[in-house]
Amino acid sequence: MRKYYLDNIRWVTVVLVVIYHVIYMYNGEGILGGVGKITSLDMQYYDIFLYAVYPWFMLLLFLVSGICSRYYLDSHTAKEFAKNRTRKLLIPSTVGLFVFQFIQGYVSMSISDAFDSMHEVPAVIKYFIMVLSGTGVLWYIQLLWLFSMVLLLVRKIDKDRLWKLGGKANLIAILLMALVIWGAAQILNTPVVVVYRFGYYGAAFLLGYFVFSHDEVIATLKKYFVLLLVLGVGVGTAFCSMYFGDNYAEAPINRSILFTVFGWLASMAILSGAAKYADKQNAFTIWMSKNNFGLYVFHYLGISTAALLLGKPGNLPTTMIYIISLIAGFVVAYALNAVISRIPFFRWAVLGIKKERKNDVS
Known part of the structure; x- marks a missing residue:
């Protein structure tokens, strides 16, 4: 039986990601990567949203992906899993960069005025730089593909011993897993591109697979939803109060005990509530x-x-820029999805959709 709550967690979380990126684009807290502050406010208090979601929303997506990987492998072979994940994750995040996402690279580089210092750089070199810059949000599916391949190796060695052990997890064990997440957050972090956190997100993915794919564990979470919610809100409030105004995306904050425990408790509360x-x-x-x-x-x-056309030149009221940016995030995404999903080759290269066979679309 399909777990609809997992589908709902994923789409709601992605909606939050869209909202996050709008606020992030114009943040006033010095978090680099966007246009930056466009208001005249001394303090943009609504930027607190960034702090309230960043520790957990991608962690939650990796956790859910781990759960779903277990369900998929219950009815498919390891070979089918590898083929499916390669098409849906690796192809869009590699081939897709060269055939479409370089456009994102161009826009991002234009926002940062990168081309101003590249007048003498050959066009082909500029293209490859745009390809790399176009990775953007695709880091998530790159890591997810890697974790999926690692999972196949672990499964081959483990023979379900860890999975059976994970099914015995009670509330105390679930809460103590926050320490596992904290420990994982300290390792395998890339020094420049801070989103590539192999330890932090990899641990969530594997815990999703080995622990939270058990109905018994989910039943335990449901039983303690209120407690998990209170704990999550409490630790989250402490995190936001302590670090608002600082760079939450980099060390030492993104490896701190408050960051990681908040991320874990919020994920548990949302998983149980959903x-x-x-x-x-x-x-x-x-x-x-x-x-x-x-x-x-x-x-x-x-x-x-x-942001490039309106936010950077600042030729509209700031409220309008925020609203238009948010609308553009949804409209452009749904429009491109509708168009590209219907174009041969591009549907495969950009979205990982295989060739249509009669009425079957995968």
């Missing part, structure tokens, strides 16, 4: 789930294009 109250679907949630991957892949192009 399992308890959101294990259902309707026409709207079905549509959102169906278009969720396209929203994730394309949303930042819409936001950054609006």
